[in-house]
Amino acid sequence: MRNRVVITGLGGICGLGTDAAAIWSAMRAGRSAIGEMTNSNLHQIKVKTGCEIKALPDHGIPHKQIVSMDRFSLLAVIAAREAMRQSGLVAGDAETYRMGAVIGVGICGWEAIEENYRAILLEGRNRAGIFTVPKVMPGAPAGQVSMDLGLRGPVFGVTSACSSANHAIASAVDQIRLGRADVMVAGGTDAPLAWGILKGWEALRVLAPDTCRPFSADRQGLVLGEGAGMAVLESYEHATARGAVILGEIAGVGFSGDASDIVAPTIEGPEAAMRACLADAGFNPGDVDYLNAHGTGTKANDQIETAAIKRVFADHAKKLSVSSTKSMHAHCLGASGALEMIACVMAIREGIVPPTANYREPDPDCDLDVTPNVARERPVRTALSNAFAFGGTNAVLAFKAV
């Protein structure tokens, strides 16, 4: 019998709010935080639409620590502290080697790159900032979170573009299942609203000029956002032994690779990942009440994801509540799956399916119940969370009530 893995803390920060409760409250209300980007100098970028954290909360992280962090690490630490606070855990001396962190990152710490190439190439400076390497590296958020919370067990970063957070959470689940740790902080982070990154996305011509409208016939693409989401995962035995409040269970994980094209998705890859996840969780298709879709709002994704869901769920596909919360928090790349985990866990806890905001026109190719614009009350026993990515790296998580 393998170790069951439960969630005892949640933390989050994104355009919707600076803690998990605020994020969930906005999701329930169907409020989209997508709008004009004003925080930083984006120079010449055509698309001005994004999903920014307008102001950071008063986090109390010491200056000495802040100078060594790029924005994606700072967001990760803020969310991880929140999740840890909710769990009631403190890394004590005896347990510290049984507690770890796995954090998904889609890109890297870009502020330092941006500052350096501008300083060196445009302003003639001859030396890069001394923190450039430790700020930029994709493993930095995991390291910073471990330092901040005193976690000395398995600590590493995970990267798979837009499915990074789901792969990270699944990898943290594995550490607990394999007995390497009792407690893992897991999630994802990214802060991509910088000129260099946006310029790259602009070239791909997949960014929506106005807003993100997943599954709507008039959708024009995705919108990028910044954020971080974290959970404290714990073995069921460890959580019950200390009398912790259990928020939900990670019932299963499922992976697949499209092995097809670096950007164009397939139906078979997502289908295989969802099937693998159901099998790992021991769910029948009919057991699933809510599916948090990858739902980026691009023509291709939403259509192909719909087709894949229909193949996996057959007759049950139309009874399933589906939604894309990216319509509200945008696509936060490495953080997306972690923010969507908040949606799934809270949907189960409150019996409320968060909606797909900004929805206007039915699309015959996306004819599932996508919960348009208004949240729906219904008992949610279980939820699936899809994450697909450039590279065809698919990862699906299954959640259930405990």
Add this chain to the structure above:
Amino acid sequence: MADELTTDIITKIKAHAEPGGEEITSATELTALGIHSLELTEIIFDLEEDYGIEIEMNTVDAWANLKNVGDIVEAVRALIAKKA
């Protein structure tokens, strides 16, 4: 009484220290500044540009040889003298 070079270097260090901390003097231990070790190394390297000197130290050496603010001042003073 601190000389000009000392005052100048302390001013540069202050800009990186936590506001509202204790007063910084030549005797202040570097570990007591509340400044990340790499950031302090960068302050030292910034002095290269400001004083037109070359500090031939890697990051590890910088830390092994310098204990307090006065040590930085004296290291820079020696390099300026060498250049002159």
